[in-house]
Each structure stands twice: as C-alpha cells, then as structure tokens.
Amino acid sequence: MAIELEHYLALGALLFAIGLYMALAKRNFVGVLMGIELMFNAVNLTFIAFSRFVSPATDVTGHVFVVFVITVAAAEAAVALALAMLVYRNRETIDVDRMDLLKW
Amino acid sequence: MLNQIPEGVVWAILFLPFGSFAVISLAALLGLTRPSTGSGRAVWRARLSGYLTMAAIAASFLLSLWALDSVLQEDGARIGFDAHEWVVVGPLRVDIGVTVDGLAAIMLIVVTSVSLLVQFYSQGYMRGDPGYNRYYAFMSLFTGSMLGLVLASNILQLFVFWELVGLCSYLLIGFWFYRDSARRAATKAFVVTRIGDVGFLLAILLIWTRTDQLDIGQIQHLAATGMIGSSVITLFALGLFAGAAGKSAQFPLHVWLPDAMEGPTPVSALIHAATMVVAGVYLVARFFPVFIVSEEAINAVVVVGAITAIMAASLAIVATDIKRVMAYSTISQLGYMMMALGVGAIGAAIFHLFTHAFFKALLFLGAGSVNHATGTFDMRKMGGLARFMPMTFLTTTVAGLALVGVFPLAGFWSKDEILIEAWAEKPLIFWTALAGVFLTAVYVGRMLFLTFGGEYKGGEAPATGSPSPDSSGESAKRTGQASEQGAEAGQAKPHESPWVMLLPLVVLATLAATVGFVNITGGMSDILEGWLPEETHELVAAGEFVLWISVVSVAVGLAGLGLAWAIYSRKVIRAEEVSAALEPLQVLLDRKYYLDELYETVILKGVIMRGAAAALHAWDRYVIDGVVNGLASLMRLSSEKFRLAQAGQAQIYGAAIFIGVVAMIAGVLIANP
C-alpha cells in the first residue's frame, strides 16, 4: 500500500491529539510545554505533507511556514521556561493547576 | 486675446485661496504668525497672512480674467473639460471636475474682485484683532469655497462647496465667538440655511435616483430635451430652490441674514455682495434650464422673489441700525434677482448680481468706515458725517444712488433691464418691482440723510447705556475689538478712515458708477445666456428697451428719495406723526412681520419642543434606555453566575478553545455534508 497524503494527515492528527492531551491534562508546567511542542510538530508535519502532495514542485511555502513555526517554537520555549522558573521562584511550585490566581 | 485657458489653470483659480488657507492655518498652528509689536519686521510678519490671502486672491482674479477672456472667445459657451473620477461606490459614480462658461466666468470675476477689495479693506479694519490670522484663514477658505461652488461641474461637488460656504459663513459670523449674540447669530444662520439645504440634498438624491446623473451639464441637457418627467423636474427644481432660498435669504428663510451682521463688517460685505447670498441666485441660474421648463418652479421663484423684495424693503425703512438696513436691502435686491430669474431673464438677473456686488460691497464698507469713525452702527446717533468724512460720504452716496437706480449709475442699467423683462413677461411683477424701487429709494434716502445729513449726534458715548436693542449688540462688539479702535470710538469728533480703507471704497465707487455700461450693448447678457442649451433659448425672456420704463423707474426712485428728504432732512413731514398714523403697520414692521416670533414660539417651542422633542424624549427615556438598562441588569445578573466558570486554569481555557474548534468543524461538516 502506497503512502498517501491521508497517512500523513492522520499521523499528524494523532500526534496533535497526544500533544493536546498533554497540554490539557498534565499537571507539570514542563509537561504542558512538551505537549505544546508535540502539537507544533504535528502541525509542521501536516504543512510538509501538504507541501509535498498538494502544491507544485517549485512551491516551498509549506517549508517556509515550518521554518517560521520552528522559529516561533524556539522563542516560545525560551520564554515559557523562563516563566516557569519565575513562577517556581515566586510560588514554590510549577504545578499548572495551582497557578490559578487569575480567577474571578 | 490669450490662448484658451487650460484645465490646470482653472483648478489653480480654485486652489490658490485654499492653499492660502492651508498655509495660514499651518503657520498659525506652528506659531509662526503670532502677532507681535516691536520691530517693523515683526509687524510685517504679523500681517503676513493678510498679504498671503490677498496675493492668492489677486492671482485668482488674474486667472479669472483669463478664464473670462477664453469664455468671451466662445461667446459664453461652455468650455468643456473631462471630469475626473472621484468616488465610485457600487452604482454611484461621482466625478469631480471644473467647468467654465459665461455664467461661471462672470461669477469668478465678481467673487475674486470683490473679495480682493474686501481683503484689502480688512487690512485696515482688522488690524490688531487677536484673531487676525484666523480671520484671513477663514476668508481664504470662504473665497475658495465660493470659487469651487462656481466652478463645480458636478452637483455633488457643488453641494460640497455649498456646504463649505455655509460652514465659512458660520465661522465668520461667529468670528467674535466670545460674544453671545455672535454665537447665536452664527448658529441661526447655520441652522436656517441648513433647512434649505435639506431640500437641496433631497433634490440631488431625487435626480440621481431618477436619472443616474450627477453631472450638471448632463442634467441640464436632459431637462432641456424633455428626457425627465415634468413632476420630477418640478420637485427637483423646488428642492434646489429651497436650498437657494436658504442661502439667498428668500422669504421664509430670510431671518438669518439681518442677524448675520454680528460678524466683522468686511465679512458682511463679502457675504452680501459676492459670496454667500449670491450662491442661491447662482444655483438657480446654474440650473436655469431646469427651472425654465417647469412652470410651477419658475412661478415659485418669481412669487417668492417678489414677496421677498417688497417685504425686505419695507423692513429696511424702519430699521435703525445701518447694517441692518443694508441687510434688508440685500434681501430685497436678492428678491429682485429671483424675480428676474423667475420671469426668465437670466441675463438681467446675473447682471444685477454683478452690479449689486459692487455697490453693496461699497455700502457695507462705507458702513464699516462710518462705524470706524463713530463706534456705533445706530443711525440715530450719527448725522452730519458728510463734513467729517467726505470720501466716505461721497462713495456711499454713489453706492446708494446706484442702488436706487439713478441714471447713469450701475444699478440703473441692471434694474432697468429687470423691469423691462418683467414688463414683457409678467406685468404684475413689473408693478411689484416698481413698488420695490420706490421703497428702496425711501430707505436709501433715509439712511443717507440720517447718517450724513444734519448735525452730529455724538456717536457712541463710552458710558451711555444701550439706546436701542438693535445697536446694543453692535456697540458691545466694538468694545470686543482691539483697544486701538476703542480709543477712536470715544473721540469727540469723528474722522476720516485710513487710506487702506478708503482705497477700496474709491475703487468700488468707480466701479459702481461705471460697470453698468458693460451691458449697454447687451453683450454681457449674451455671454450669460450663451451657455444655455439651445432648446431653452426660446424660453428665455428677451424684452426690448422701452424708454418710458426707464424714465418711470428713475422718476419713482427720485420720488422716493424726495420723500425721504422731506421726512428726514427737511422734516416737512414729521416721522413720529407718520408712525402714529400708521401705528399698526409700524408695529408690524418693528416686529419684522412677527416672523422671528413665529419661528421661535410656534414652530420651535410649540411644534418641535413640546411635540416632537417630548415624544422623542419619552422614547429615549423609556424604550431605548429601558432596553439598555434591562440588558445591563441582565448582564450583571448573568455574569455573577457565569464568572464562576473562570477558574483561572489555563488548561480549562485551552479545552474551551478546542471545544470551539470541534464545534466549528462540526458545524461546517453539517452545513456541507
């Protein structure tokens, strides 16, 4: 069975779902962050798959998007981890479910 | 003979004053023109805006001469320029362009020349006023707007400039905005003219929906060739006329003009002679082919014009404020022009506009000169000024006689032409006009004799109370001005005005005496009628010169002057006795036909405030506010419950986002299975 676009899309969907689950349900801030990175990867995979299968050969827009997403992911990771350290410094915890100051 | 004027130059006519306005405004904002005393350079700098304005308008004037020259070569026919696309919104396509024809060329000359002289005069009149730069900025804008109005080739474009003119009049009438009366007068002028503009706007909408045309030339063509239904034409024309009546102070909407005297006198001169009020006449003339094909519309014009002419003249007889006399005189003369248009004599009407511009500007500037000397506008406090200010006296007399229509001054020629045309077309109007001539002569005579004849009555004493309600505002105005003039006002002896003010007077007097000869061969009328569509030519009135009418009109005028002489100079007939004998009439005239009261009490307080406003108030209070307050309470109550959902947990928010995503995808899938 040849590998088609749908294979990659389904794979991306599953990877995205795993990342989403981590982002939604993990207690640890770093765990949440890992989930977000997985989601980024899933999206990137989908971009590349579309670029390979749907766009003409000369078009590298999907690749360029992925490069930008990776850039943003790197920036995001740096800032998020800085925030994590800051939160830990101030609140003695990095449990996401205890970061609930912003309510009511 | 020059080459035909290119389009860019025509635009330059229009944009030179606008440029002056922009430069002055910017400079004033940047503080470059702050008035300062001291070195000559500083003074020069302080007057820079005046010089700039005059330079711009002078350039416009010269270019206007070129335009006139080009038009003369075409015998008044329209010089076509292609319009430029301005706004395209769906089916609406608005072009912007300029058009020059006989009518526009003459108007250009009138506007620029009178404006130029008025600016020159203002150099003296406004010296030292704290709002000097503002004044010249507004004046530039005013002139530019009027030029734009004249040159507009598109009815919407015309409307824009029309409203700009209205705005400028508001700004200039309320120039001394720190005075309550000026503010009120400005607001009144603005609101009253707006009432007419509603009609104008409705007319634009009507013509656009019916013909898909906004180009003036096209509309004229369609109307002249009978492509538009007669009822549409009538409604369109009446709507236009409503706007014209508002701007030109015709009968029901004339009440703003006398109050507009609150502005500086040169502004009054400009408004009355060249810019604002003639805009209405110009509008009717511009759409003359439309009016002429509709019997009802042209009759409305003539009737309103006639009523206005007589009524305003009668009010002028009892007014004590010199500027109010002239204001009513202006209204009356505008009525004349409307009458002339109404009888189909467009050439005569615009010719009268042309001559009237010069002598009316002269009258106002003369009044300003008088006021400069005496510190008051109240004629009862003047008298005998002929001795103190001979130049002013001489020029004002020339203007007055021209207004009455004494041979061979300018007014004679134009008024005579109107009378001839009226006689040829509508004899009833002829008799009305003749009555108007008599009344005109009476109030002109009264004004001249009260002001310049007899003994000097002292002017405005610094500490006297307010002798008349009319002049109280006026006297207060002068105290609001610079101290320089205040000091002059308190002098025992009035004196002649400085040369900056006199020079325009002399120039205008010369013009007022001579411009009548321009049309002695009828050439000007030909130019003015040259642009009309051929289909309408037979509808234009073409009366032949009739000697007896000229003789009669001059005789009636002289009779009026004689009556005034008898009453006010010789006192053969005592004015008080006349008043007593005609008590009800006197009261009626004093109260200005109760029109102000009618507007104020009945319409404003009764209809609008008690009726409409109260209903709207109730609607606002109970329905609109009720809905809003109800919604607010609902929100407050519900948000108290809903805020519990905001747990502060980022993950729950993220979950909400993705629930939304899934819901949206599901929605799309269900919508497009």
Next chain:
Amino acid sequence: MEDTGSIVAFWLLAALTLGSALAVVVIRDLIRAVVLLITSFLGVAGLYITLSADFVAVVQVLIYVGAISVLLLFAVMLTPRASRDNAETFFQIPAILLTGLVAFTISLVSLDTDWTVVERGGFEETASAIGESLLDKYVLPFEMAAVLLLVAMLGAIVLVHPEGTEEE
C-alpha cells in the same frame, strides 16, 4: 512513494513517533519523558525526509533536538525534585474525551476531503528554494522572526535574571 523502502520507512517512523509520544504521556519521570520526546522529534525528522524535506528535517534535528529539548531538560533540572512528577490533573478524563474528539474530527476531515494531489517525482532538494523564498518573498516575515527571536531571548534573560546581580 511506491517503493517498498519508503513504505517501510514511513511505518517505522510513524510507529517510532507515535510510540514515543504516547510513552511521553504515560511515563512518570519527566527526564525520561523528555528523552522519549526527543525520540519522537527524531521520528518526525525522519518523516520529513520521507517527504523530501531535507532542509526542514535537519533544522528539526538542530532546533528541536539540539535546542528545545535541552531547554526542557534544563527546566526540569532547575525545578525541585518534588515537581518532577509527570502526573495528570483532575482534568484527565474530560481531556481524554476532548482529545479523542479532536483527533476523530481532524482525521475525519482529512480522510473525508478529496485532496487534489499533485504527482511528484522522487527526492527533491529544497534548501536553496527555501533560502531564496526566505530572502525574497518572505523577507519581511523573516526579519520579523529574527526580531522575535531577539526579543524572546532578551525577555527570557530579563525574566530569570535574579535581582541584585546586575554586574557582569
């Protein structure tokens, strides 16, 4: 995508990626989770190569494996031992349901849609094309990404910079 090698490669890499991603979810120890995450990233990089995205694959290794993972390891290391648990919150069950729903929806959409697939040849090299479009068509986003990175770096430094150590 016809030959056996790439089919085998796809399934192996997909299994590697998804398997280690699942393991990341399940495993309790955060450091091991990060290591498994790296494996998953490497799997994705391999998938990029099967999609003939050589440049992106290498960048994936460089950034995700070489930089972001290291950042994650640092973050784990700089937090106390008590916080190194990779447990779920009370939100676990709803999250599973929602995640399943999202996966189902996206898969459904992607499988249901009739994609207009363009036939492509074998392995195509993309590095120079990406470089050219980055400096030509996407030069403004490129610059903005550079600024973003700078800002993020400064922001991170400012955030964690302890007060009172302004020197050096």
Next chain:
Amino acid sequence: MPVLAKWYDLRDLGNAVGAFLDWIRDLGGPDWIPYVVSGLIGIVAILLWLLVSQLAFIWIERRVIGRMQARIGPNRVGPWGLLQPIADALKLLLKEAITNRYADKPLFWLGPVLIFIPALVVFAVIPFGEGMSLADLNVGVLFVIAITSINAIAIFISGWASNNKFALLGSMRAIAMLISYELVQAFALLGVVIFAGSMRLGDIVAWQSEFNTWMFLLQPLALVAFLIASAVEINRSPMDISEAESEIVAGYHTEYSGIKFGFFYAAEYFAAFAVSGVVVTLFLGGWTAWGLEEWVPGWLIFLSKLYLVFFLFIWTRGTLPRLRIDQLMAFSWKFLLELLFIHILVVGAQVLIWHEGDYPAEVVLPIFAVINWTLAVALIVGWATFMGHLSPERRAKRAVLTQELGAIYYRPADGHGDRPTRPLEEA
C-alpha cells in the same frame, strides 16, 4: 578528474566500490539490495578505519604528550609500548561495569550509547575521496552542526542518570558550553558556505579544487573559530571542563566504569576524528591537494590531512592549560561571535562583489585572502585590546556564573566566608 575509472585504480577506492555494486546489480534482485550493500560497505569500512586509527592514536597521543611533557610515555607492553592500547581495551572490557544504586538505570545505559551516534553519523557526509561519501547530503554542513548538537543530550543524560553531583555539574557545564559554541561553529561554517555557494560537502571540496585554493587561506578567522569550537564540542583539552578531573573528578562520566567508560573514551576519539574530517573537508581542500590527487589516492591525502589536524588537537592538549568555565563562555559570547559577525559581513560583501562584478577568480581570490588575513589579525588584536584581555591587570576575573555552576569559591584575603565580594568592583 582524469582517473582510470577502473576498480583496480587505487587512487580512488570509490571506483572499486562502484564496480562491486554494478556487479551486484547485474546479479538481479530487488533494487534496494545494492543500496543496502553500499551502505553496509561504507559503514563497515568507516568503523574498521576508526578502530584502527583509534588504537594507533591512543598510543601516539600518549607518546607525544609524554615527549612534550619531558617523559617517555607508555613503553612496557610490547615494543615501545605499542600494545598498550590493546591492553587498555582489554582491561576496560574485563572490568566490572558498576551501576550505582540510585542511578536512573535506563538512562544510565542510554548515555554511552547515545554519545556514539553523533560521532559516527557525521562520517556519513564526509567525503573521503571522490565519490567516497556515504550520503553526500545537499544540506551537509547543516547536518554536521545538527548532529553534533545531539552530543549535548547524550552528555546530559549520562550526567543526570549517574545521580552524582560531579556528574551533574559536568553535564551542566557541558551543555552550557556546547550551546554557546554551537553558534560559533555555525557562523564559522556559514562563511565557508557563502563562499562555496553550497552546503554539500562534496561541492565545497570541488569548489576548493576548482579554484586551486584551500578555504583556510581565504577565511583564516573561520578556521580558527571552528577549531576552537570543535575542541569544545569534542571535550578536548584545553576545553575539557565538563570532565575536568582536577575540579569535578571526571565530570559526566564519573560513575561509569568498565566498557561503558570505554564507550565514552572511544566516542571522544571518534568525535575528534569526525571534527578533524570536517575541518579537512571544509578548510583544507578535503581529498584534493593541488593536483597531487592525480598521483596519490584521494583518500590517502584526506587521511593524512586528518591526522595532521588531529595532531594539532593533541598538541594543544599537551601544551595549553585548561580554561575556566566563565572564561570559556565569555570567550564564545563576547569574543568569537562578534568577530564572526564581522567576518560574515565581510565575506558576504566579498562574494557579492565577486559575483556582481564577474571578476576572474585568479585576481579576486588572492585579494580576498589578503584582506581576510589582515582583517583576522586586526580583529583579534583589536577586539582583545578593546575587551582588555591584553592588559594584565584585568585578566583575572571571576564571573557570577562560576559560582552558580559550582566552581570552588574564591576566598578573599580577609577570609570572610566563602561568598566572594563583587570581584568586578575590585577590578
């Protein structure tokens, strides 16, 4: 290249392999068989060569350093101690591999394995001779940088899994400096890529061959920076602070013994060879030598250059003292990177001028070489002066980072505690 293109032509081993592959292809069978066979041949060849070279160079290094330090070095096992490496290897294989009780066992195992990967995988893209590279990727340079960055994770994992404070300190140091010098590495290679116009290592070698130049002649600064960064990447002295035995016992492999330690030891050598290979390929003309490759097999040229570069590493190890971590970090961020920024600007401008103006290479390249050499010297001297490294009174500095990363505290003369008082203010 006018080679005979016969399999027995020793000047190019690639011909032999190609002939062999053709033979297999002619036998029939699926397409992937020659593919796999060629890969296997390459891998086995590289591994064999690495093992032999490693054994040889362990002995050479110890002897050379011994000479440099005025001692003899290994001389007991076999003639001149030649069998010493084999004895060492046997010892490591036979020793007990201790796993301490609190270690994270899976990761403890993973570390030594993982550290092999980058060292070996880099060889995949290095052309040993014409056509003699396992996979000549078109993003080869980027691939080298990316793969070597995995090193950091392997080191971290081993240090973390050991559950030993020295190991953890060593791995943290390693990551800090690896991340810092990855940038230097990338920028140094960027200049080369700009000149050659390709990231394929084969293309870069071909470029150098075409213009009869070696890249280090054109970009000396890049070579210097890359050598320094490489020394950091492969943890060799004087940049071996992550395993500084006088400070933190043995750094990240403190807890490893037996064959697991052998893995680290071997991987370090492999990485050193790999980096030397990259240097040779990118800066020293690879397997070409101004026409010499027509007479001598290209892979021999390559290997001799590689050994020369490796000897350079031995040389520095034997002569230079170890740097402090803060000095090392500051050197990257405050010294090398700035110089490389300027270098990249200049190189980019040069390429632009060259290509826009369409000048002949014989004229332009010497000029560029002169400019770049002058610039390199001027930049190094100038920047060092500007940073104050040339003035002796400002040399001794102690950074905050040193304290945070666990260096032995500097005790002030007055003896107040172990917290140093603002050393910068004293300076």
